[in-house]
Amino acid sequence: MQLTAQHEFHHPRSASMGVITTVQEEEYALFANPAGIANLERWNLGTFYHQAFGLSELTSLAIGLTIPGRIPLGLTFQQFGRGHLKDQRIGLAMAHDFGPISLGLASYYRLLSIPGYARDQAMTWDFGILVPLSPKFHMGFLLQNLSRTKIFQSEKLITAIRFGARYLFHQYLMIAIEISHTLGYDWSSKAGLEYVIKGKIPVRSGINLLRKTAHAGIGFLQGNWTIDYGLDLHIHLGTSHRAALYIRWN
Numbered sequence: 001m002q003l004t005a006q007h008e009f010h011h012p013r014s015a016s017m018g019v020i021t022t023v024q025e026e027e028y029a030l031f032a033n034p035a036g037i038a039n040l041e042r043w044n045l046g047t048f049y050h051q052a053f054g055l056s057e058l059t060s061l062a063i064g065l066t067i068p069g070r071i072p073l074g075l076t077f078q079q080f081g082r083g084h085l086k087d088q089r090i091g092l093a094m095a096h097d098f099g100p101i102s103l104g105l106a107s108y109y110r111l112l113s114i115p116g117y118a119r120d121q122a123m124t125w126d127f128g129i130l131v132p133l134s135p136k137f138h139m140g141f142l143l144q145n146l147s148r149t150k151i152f153q154s155e156k157l158i159t160a161i162r163f164g165a166r167y168l169f170h171q172y173l174m175i176a177i178e179i180s181h182t183l184g185y186d187w188s189s190k191a192g193l194e195y196v197i198k199g200k201i202p203v204r205s206g207i208n209l210l211r212k213t214a215h216a217g218i219g220f221l222q223g224n225w226t227i228d229y230g231l232d233l234h235i236h237l238g239t240s241h242r243a244a245l246y247i248r249w250n
Contacts, residue, residue, distance in 0.1 A: 017192025
């Protein structure tokens with residue numbers, strides 16, 4: 001079982017499919033693979049909430065804005081923890097479509113404070129690639145913290161390599177798989193699926209073998225609004241809840 005003392009934020013859609021990050025696109029890519037925003041056509045504003053294992057001390061809040069254009073941009077703010085630990089991140093992502101592939105880069109300013117002990121800051125960088133081999137089959141790659149930045153002089157921030165693929169069986173059914181490696185830990189295998197009922201209600205499930213977690217989620221699409229909910233079930237630690245609200249406009 002993999003345990004780390006650092007937090008990673010994942011959108012409910014990504015988490016509900018087993019924490020699949022590399023093949024997310026448009027607004028869902030903002031907290032996953034920055035290359036996924038390359039073909040963004042509308043503005044998106046989203047707010048996110050996550051509470052791990054029923055503990056208020058392990059609460060995450062986030063907000064994200066995506067801006068379409070020749071080079072689409074994404075702006076994010078994330079906060080994890082309260083009281084004795086607070087981890088805050090401000091991010092800027094950009095991407096471009098180069099025809100057969102999309103490339104994305106995200107930078108994060110991170111401020112970590114432990115009252116009565118220490119306070120430090122750092123910059124990290126993520127690099128992503130998304131390759132649509134066909135309208136139905138996409139592959140993705142993500143390198144997190146490519147500079148291998150440290151904080152508090154000796155604490156290494158998470159550096160991870162992820163490879164993934166997704167296949168769209170038809171308009172409403174998608175499956176995805178991903179393998180990832182966090183340096184210093186074992187490789188992880190994940191799989192997930194999404195089925196959209198009547199074009200408005202996406203139902204999701206997934207599994208993460210290394211973390212020994214099962215995942216499920218549901219969403220509701222109504223015009224320019226989207227609501228997403230995700231549930232993580234850990235074999236030992238219990239349940240975690242995630243929620244997100246999106247609004248889109250041209």
